[in-house]
Amino acid sequence: MxxxxxxxxxxxxxxxxxxxxxxxxxxxxxxxxxxxxxxISIFGEQKFIKGHIHALSLVDHKIYIKQ
Numbered sequence: 001m002x003x004x005x006x007x008x009x010x011x012x013x014x015x016x017x018x019x020x021x022x023x024x025x026x027x028x029x030x031x032x033x034x035x036x037x038x039x040i041s042i043f044g045e046q047k048f049i050k051g052h053i054h055a056l057s058l059v060d061h062k063i064y065i066k067q
Contacts, residue, residue: 007020007065008051015054025041027041052066
């Protein structure tokens with residue numbers, strides 16, 4: 001499987017530090033929107049986040065988002 005988990009980085013954190021909050025598991029699509037990002041899971045769940053992609057860890061299947 002190629003899906004990833006999306007995390008919100010808080011307090012100017014860096015990927016891998018403990019200030020990550022899980023936003024969504026099994027993310028299949030990430031679509032840019034005018035004011036943020038739309039996450040869509042393999043199960044059809046959708047979540048809109050006001051923020052931007054900070055980093056991707058493709059080997060670890062992680063998407064890091066900052067508001």
